[in-house]
Amino acid sequence: MTTPTVTPVGTTLDGLTEDAVRAVAAGEPDWLVDRRLAATKRFLDQAWPDSRTDEFWRSTPFAKRFDTSHPLIAEASSDAAVPTSLVASLELTTAQLRIVDGEVVEASVPAELAALGVVVTDLRTAAEEHADLVRDHLGSLTTSGEGSGADEDRTISVNDAAWTAGAFIHVPAEVELTDPIGVHVHVSRAGAHLPRVLAVLGHHAKATIYLEHTSDEGVDALVDEVVEVIALDAAKVDVVSLHEWAMGVSHLALHKFGAHRDAQVRHSAIVAGGATVRLRPECDLLGPGASVRPLGIYYADEGQWFDLQPYVRHLAPKATSDVLYKGALQGRSRTVFRGNVFVHKDAVGTVTDENNRSLILTEGARADATPFLEIECADITAGHGSATGQIDARHLFYLEARGIPRAQALRMLVHGFFREVLTEIDLPGVEERALAHIERELAATDLDRLGINDAALRDELG
Amino acid sequence: MADLEIRDLTVEVDGSDILRGVDLDLDKGKTIALMGPNGSGKSTLAYAIAGHPAYDITGGTIRWQGTDLVELTPDERARLGVFLAMQYPVEVPGVSLTNFLRTAVNATSGQDVPIREFMQRLRDEMAALDVDESFLQRSVNEGFSGGEKKRFEILQMALLKPQLAVLDETDSGLDVDALKTVSEGVNRLSGPDLGTLIITHYTRILRYIAPDEVHVMFEGRIVASGGPELADELEARGYDHLKTSV
């Protein structure tokens, strides 16, 4: 546990009070302060999740993996060396925003995009300059009642109350952006970080957003992040979330989408870093014809715990969802996949599918998978499945018999395992980045402890 | 001493004795055929040569140009020039055929063949074996028909240029034209540097690829050996008389 240091906000997450929230909200418009205070009230009425009783937390011990005694961090240290983000490395003329240690340190929009009305700015600034949009949409997905459960969780209300740094993105109606907008969250100071993102896409707008997460080596931090993305009618939004934390970080993330009529949402999570990542990519399909594609690639190694909970709610007719998460594990690591698809009684013509595949490479790793379907409506097409396996001995032998050494054969098979997801994420730099993570992990795979499934071999012979 | 020298080889699978003392010699430049009823142990011998992990070698030796293969991993054997065209080639989803072939060629040749040169060779060999270019986009064996899989095994053989090729029922599942194409493919590769062991049930393939010797396996042993005429005799008479003579 870290000793609380004095911060400008002067509170720990556990000790959050109305006064502390007022300090965070200093200078904000009244309506926003009021919302924060309402959230604070919810926060104070709630307790942190209890893994013994809370169904959604049963597989991941909250108290063990998340240290809520961290002091709230709201200011970047002046000497923070922030690594280059993927978006920055692409050298595109695009909008970028950077949050370092709970503070927005940079936001830039090239003139071409500004001329189209594209906004990428500090959420606090936006609360003044784009008050109507922010007022309408901020918190609209985290505090919507109707059984979402999102607002019942203290990990959400704490961010609603006390987010310190936020990104606001607005892509006006009918504006189609080709290059990704970059939002980069970096942690260089130990403590609790509460970043927030709100993106609003007008009708028929199109945008890609890369959400990147990095931290300095050896820094212990809890990052509690809430992202809301509103895709109005026929908008198309692609969010890539890169989790590239160093080992000290535990990440709680809600990435919630509202997809209106004919909107198309894709969320691609690449989870490679951090001690603990608990990611909830959620989407409310609010209008007929909306669609969501939650994709995930994850690779857990010694000491890591990834808990992935994609959740789709079909609230309108003829919407589609197709969840695909694939993960590899090695060392003493743990992954949890708890997917859920809810189909409202009025959501006739729903088409949904949900799949999770885990590949356990070495002994000692464990993957839990529970894909759920909650269906109130009969007139739908639904599928779901999960499988956990090891490298197939027949595949390995086939490659080895062609002269390919085991380590390289394994690489090819692991790449092959991820291939179907990788080929689908056809966005600049993303496949390369994912492959780089896979390569780095594979370089650390203990070949002597490789778990090989030779059951199929026996079937074949017997 | 023969290039391939198998002596008193015994192999177990899942605790049962499958090979019960096999002796076999094969020199480079020669082709021998191995026949025998279903379940007699032909594939077991092929897998034992290639180093399949499920086949436990409990006794005897497999020497290839003086090296005992038994102690080597499958990839080491392949890099010594040993190649097995499998009876049931396995589908490897997600692994691109092109990448697989290039990696295998680099691994066995010990050199990094430039991509353009490799692609040229690959295209030439595919054309020779009548394999459509669209296969370049596919995953290894995935969704291939039985005959396509067999053809792809020989394509690999052509690219890897082995010195010892074991063809385990490569002819099964091939139509008349494919059998001809594949046999011609094998013949093109034949020469003083290649020893070939053809496992088959039919004399059909042996009309294209003429064996120097024919051996018959029965219940895990070689029970008869002879010239090409032995194959015709087996085709005419079947294996029944072996049962009485053993």
Ligand SMILES: Nc1ncnc2c1ncn2[C@@H]1O[C@H](COP(=O)(O)OP(=O)(O)OP(=O)(O)O)[C@@H](O)[C@H]1O
């Ligand atoms: N796991 C196993 N347990 C017991 N017996 C096995 C096992 N695997 C293989 N065998 C047996 O080993 C014997 C030899 O099998 P092998 O595949 O070598 O035969 P084969 O001569 O290639 O036959 P075919 O002509 O049908 O291809 C068979 O009787 C087979 O059933």
Ligand SMILES: [Mg+2]
């Ligand atoms: Mg066989």
